[in-house]
Amino acid sequence: MIDCMPYLEAHRDELLEHLASLIRIPSVEGAPAPGAPFGREVARCLEKMLTLCERLGLRTGSMDGRVGWCEYGAGEEMIAVLAHLDVVPAGEGWTEAAPFAGEVKNGRIYGRGAMDDKGPAVAAVYALAALKDAGFVPARRIRILFGTNEETGCQDMAWYRAHGGEMPVMGFTPDGEYPLINGEKGIFTCTYTRRLAPSGAYRLTRFEGGTASNVVPAYAAAELACPAEAAARIAQDKVTVTPIEGGIRVEAQGVSAHGSTPEQGENAIGRLAAALSQLPLEGDLADCMAFLAGRIGMETRGESLGLAMRDEVSGELTVNLGTAAFADDTLSLSFSIRYPVTKTKDDVYPRLTRAFALGGFAETALHHDAALYLPPESELVRRLLAVYEAATGEKAAPKCIGGGTYAKSIPNLLAFGPIFPGDVVREHQPDEYMEVDRLLQNAGIIAAAMAALAG
Ligand SMILES: [Zn+2]
Incomplete structure (x- = not known):
């Protein structure tokens, strides 16, 4: 069992700066442009993310400016973490911080996308970097997929599916909540x-x-x-x-x-x-x-x-x-x-x-949109819940929801994190933020989940 927390703590400031630089790009869907099917800001955000991944020594790829990824490890099979870099518009009523400044204060990082879903995307990148740094050798490749159209129709992953994008054997999207969503109507x-x-x-x-x-x-x-x-x-x-x-x-x-x-x-x-x-x-x-x-x-x-x-x-x-x-x-x-x-x-x-x-x-x-359901005894549910229980010390049960999450956009995924039971939820609202400690905790859980699925 690899403990990634020392690496994550050591890279805390770098991770926050990385996330802030992405929040500063207002990646709301815009008019299509060459190489930027969901608008220039969305494309700029994806490019920025891929550059940062390369700097961390991760292989990267992308498909038509719609979906990008970084990857680590070798192996025939691939497990995926799916996150998205597009955001909903800022809207009115921000009082604590500006929506596209990426300001850190009171132990929180503020901004549109901090929680949904740039924070979890960056947490996943540092989780993978931590595994790589620890010399972890996965039996399956680990890929973080960066979608760019979750908020306005999921045409990103539809494109990926339709154009031969590789499908994971298992995976999760940190764009829902903990402990785990194993059914979506x-x-x-x-x-x-x-x-x-x-x-x-x-x-x-x-x-x-x-x-x-x-x-x-x-x-x-x-x-x-x-x-x-x-x-x-x-x-x-x-x-x-x-x-x-x-x-x-x-x-x-x-x-x-x-x-x-x-x-x-x-x-x-x-x-x-x-x-x-x-x-x-x-x-x-x-x-x-x-x-x-x-x-x-x-x-x-x-x-x-x-x-x-x-x-x-x-x-x-x-x-x-x-x-x-x-x-x-x-x-x-x-x-x-x-x-x-x-x-x-x-x-x-x-x-x-x-x-x-x-x-x-x-x-x-x-x-x-077809229903999604994996029974509690399925391998993915068991492994992810075991990770959550080990990380929090709490006995956890999966749950079914009426809403649809990003997990439906490609096969073999469930929504896992980033919101903990009882936490304040500010997604799609003014003053969206993520607590810095929660961000690091998410990165630790994501690293453990990657290892559990790929190991
Ligand atoms: Zn989202």
């Missing part, structure tokens, strides 16, 4: 539309709500051209009706939550549909609101759509109606539907199609 991101031929005294002129399919909408609004007395027909909690010229405006409040846990929110679009269905509508509009209110409404498990299912390890299928839009007499709804980790596309998709066909809706967009 399957996800349908889909859009359904239906034309509503105008008829009767109630005409829909506006119906909209939500910001994204994977967020529970906190607000939705509709406007109708209709008789003035309509306002008195709607009586519902958290719904307000305002007379407007020639009709009414109906607004519904909800509670936002992440689309992977819709039961923690309240769906404003479902609430709005329920309110509208109290009106004496006719024709397509009546049908459609009855379907929306009755089959979807505020439900989060798809019961009335006929989608309800669960498994022991990951729980219920969840449905989130994320956005609604109405234009050219056509209503368009987007959903994020997440199914249990031991189920397959075939368990869900035919039911989904049937449910919306019955409501008169046509599918106009569909993206499917």
Whole structure:
């Protein structure tokens, strides 16, 4: 058992400077340029990382400016650590430090990407350098893959897969949490539309709500051209009706939550549909609101759509109606539907199609991410948990989540770290930081995990 901590402690300042230099490059996706498919800053960040790896004596490679890697050791087989160098935009509200300065203070390194995922990427590089320095001879090559498009679609790893990039026999991505995520639900991101031929005294002129399919909408609004007395027909909690010229405006409040846990929110679009269905509508509009209110409404498990299912390890299928839009007499709804980790596309998709066909809706967009699951007794789960337990002295159990991580982007990976249970999470928020001690601790765990998988 190699102890990498002395090397990591000795290189603490260098590691921090390395990370700060990457944080100073605002690698938010930008316009494609020659050799920079995700924008110049993203490409610059990847080049910088590869230069730093070379300086540490690691072999490097890259594919089309989309994915880079560094590698150590020999052997037919390869194990991988996958991290990403792109970041989400800084956003508003930074008070402790500037988002792209890489400032170290109060035992923390601040900046966009410090935790997600430049910090873990640099921790992995120093972990590998530490193993090399200790003369560790792995039986499998150890490769750190640097992706550049995790935040905006994972086209980096899709490209790597499609263009002959070598696949690991096992690996992990420090872009999730500890102890270990061994299951991620399957996800349908889909859009359904239906034309509503105008008829009767109630005409829909506006119906909209939500910001994204994977967020529970906190607000939705509709406007109708209709008789003035309509306002008195709607009586519902958290719904307000305002007379407007020639009709009414109906607004519904909800509670936002992440689309992977819709039961923690309240769906404003479902609430709005329920309110509208109290009106004496006719024709397509009546049908459609009855379907929306009755089959979807505020439900989060798809019961009335006929989608309800669960498994022991990951729980219920969840449905989130994320956005609604109405234009050219056509209503368009987007959903994020997440199914249990031991189920397959075939368990869900035919039911989904049937449910919306019955409501008169046509599918106009569909993206499917298969579920990911490795049972607790599998080799990768056992080895990574053993590393975590040895490093922390805590007995640990793997867990399944509704969200999708970077682990889904290539086969044989699980999300392992960098966030410890109970730690403050500031990813994608202002004042993102990583504690310097946590950074070093991560590097130590990553080195042990590399050795456990490659040794
Ligand atoms: Zn990330």
